[in-house]
Amino acid sequence: MTGDAVDVAIAEKSREIGLDLDETHRQICRSFPFDVQKRRSGGIGTTDHGHMLAVKGAFEALRPLLAAGEHTEPAESVMRALAGQGLRVITVAWRPLNHTEFQNATSRAQTFDQEALEQDLRLAGFLGIDDPLRPGVSEAVTACRRAGIDIILITGDHADTALAVARSIAIVPPGSATTTCLCGDELKQLSVGDLAQRFDQGLRVFARTSPEQKMKIVMALQRMEKVVAMTGDGVNDAPALKAADVGIAMGSQGTDVAREAAQIVLLDDNFASIVAGIEEGRTIFANIKKFTNYVLVSNGPEILPYLLSILFPVPLALNVIHILSIDLGTDIVPSIGLGQEPPAPEIMERPPRDFSTGLLTPGLLIHSYLFLGLVEACWSLFLFFLVLVQGGWQYGTELPVSTALYRSATGITLATILLMQIGNLIGRRYRSRSGLDWGLFTNPLLVFGIVIQVWFSWATLYFPPIQNILNTGPVSHELYVLAWLGMLLIFGIDYLRKVFAR
Numbered sequence: 001m002t003g004d005a006v007d008v009a010i011a012e013k014s015r016e017i018g019l020d021l022d023e024t025h026r027q028i029c030r031s032f033p034f035d036v037q038k039r040r041s042g043g044i045g046t047t048d049h050g051h052m053l054a055v056k057g058a059f060e061a062l063r064p065l066l067a068a069g070e071h072t073e074p075a076e077s078v079m080r081a082l083a084g085q086g087l088r089v090i091t092v093a094w095r096p097l098n099h100t101e102f103q104n105a106t107s108r109a110q111t112f113d114q115e116a117l118e119q120d121l122r123l124a125g126f127l128g129i130d131d132p133l134r135p136g137v138s139e140a141v142t143a144c145r146r147a148g149i150d151i152i153l154i155t156g157d158h159a160d161t162a163l164a165v166a167r168s169i170a171i172v173p174p175g176s177a178t179t180t181c182l183c184g185d186e187l188k189q190l191s192v193g194d195l196a197q198r199f200d201q202g203l204r205v206f207a208r209t210s211p212e213q214k215m216k217i218v219m220a221l222q223r224m225e226k227v228v229a230m231t232g233d234g235v236n237d238a239p240a241l242k243a244a245d246v247g248i249a250m251g252s253q254g255t256d257v258a259r260e261a262a263q264i265v266l267l268d269d270n271f272a273s274i275v276a277g278i279e280e281g282r283t284i285f286a287n288i289k290k291f292t293n294y295v296l297v298s299n300g301p302e303i304l305p306y307l308l309s310i311l312f313p314v315p316l317a318l319n320v321i322h323i324l325s326i327d328l329g330t331d332i333v334p335s336i337g338l339g340q341e342p343p344a345p346e347i348m349e350r351p352p353r354d355f356s357t358g359l360l361t362p363g364l365l366i367h368s369y370l371f372l373g374l375v376e377a378c379w380s381l382f383l384f385f386l387v388l389v390q391g392g393w394q395y396g397t398e399l400p401v402s403t404a405l406y407r408s409a410t411g412i413t414l415a416t417i418l419l420m421q422i423g424n425l426i427g428r429r430y431r432s433r434s435g436l437d438w439g440l441f442t443n444p445l446l447v448f449g450i451v452i453q454v455w456f457s458w459a460t461l462y463f464p465p466i467q468n469i470l471n472t473g474p475v476s477h478e479l480y481v482l483a484w485l486g487m488l489l490i491f492g493i494d495y496l497r498k499v500f501a502r
Contacts, residue, residue: 044097049096055094058158062093067119070123083159086168090129093124133168154214181207182206211239219243228245233249251267282350300376302327334445337425383482383486418456419454422487427495
């Protein structure tokens, strides 16, 4: 809440108790803006009862300024009771000014000692401001915890307020020890290394912090090799937003300075949107890995025939146009479909990946080339040589590419790869589940891609215009059924791997 809003709240509360301050507000003569270091602001004005100085701010900042005889201990108990309810507590104090003090303080021609003026104050009371959490924040924090993301609360409010809010949204457990919270005065005494150790001990809440201390918090987390995302909306938040790995500024209530310093701007100022962004980011990364994995699998049966033809006296099972028809033809639509898959239900149940982990990991390459790619290559080449042997070909003899036998053998090889890519496509939808669910039919590109692959596998063998382009020929229907079994083979073997991995 801004200083102007607090002034309005004071005026409204005053009218409720029968004190009209409208005239006072029209006669404010000088104001002192909020000072981050002093943690208070004030103003000088004239009322029907004379001149006065009013100060509002944190109780810890005003307590040393109160006059002797003020009941500070009972007042502190009241303040902490309000703060324990999660209210943002503002302390209000005042004192009358004599004519000389008033003239010195309001004269533009003279300088005066503000510190001396703000002494012997009388405690007027407390303002407990309820700043309710937005709907969905508790659920968003819970989702972050499931995803392995630590939430740290940093605020300028009282420690009791910070702890009450943190407990209400499960940043810290109910009844947690006060060691989970650290105030700015204590934080000032700690080094970055000491602060990192406190994080390991469960520290998750910071109260009465300054902009410099926010920077220290970011540095301590980065020393622990954490990826740090910092939110903020004010000018004072800009250094911490800049220093964090990801700076997130508020779009509707944030300052221009904060938005310029941040990498991301929240248009709705809602923490739940950050969690939605994390889920979307994880989904995009997972989908890129899905279609990369899918595309790389077909490289195995494309490469192996060339290696065999170089090392052994056997015909080439695929030619260049066959490979292009897969990579630039039938694989395009399914790849785009995998890139548009919705978030998997378990996407926010996984821990964050290592910051140094890239897209092409050793595990992905081994799975693509040495596992599924090898299965696809072996089955398609088995059918290739089965057609050749049934047609009378003998090992070591040359087979012209224009013969019907060679055309049929290459046709069944290409058709088998196309059909096995359907099993590969369905298996790539989820990392640990089969991929056979109704969600498959909600993605029209996946369905369209499967239809293209089925039709093209048939046309490769039995549709003359496609046969002439690809130089392929027909085979018996029994052999075409074996090509379809390849789809079940690659899907089943990969599903067994998932089961064992679980």
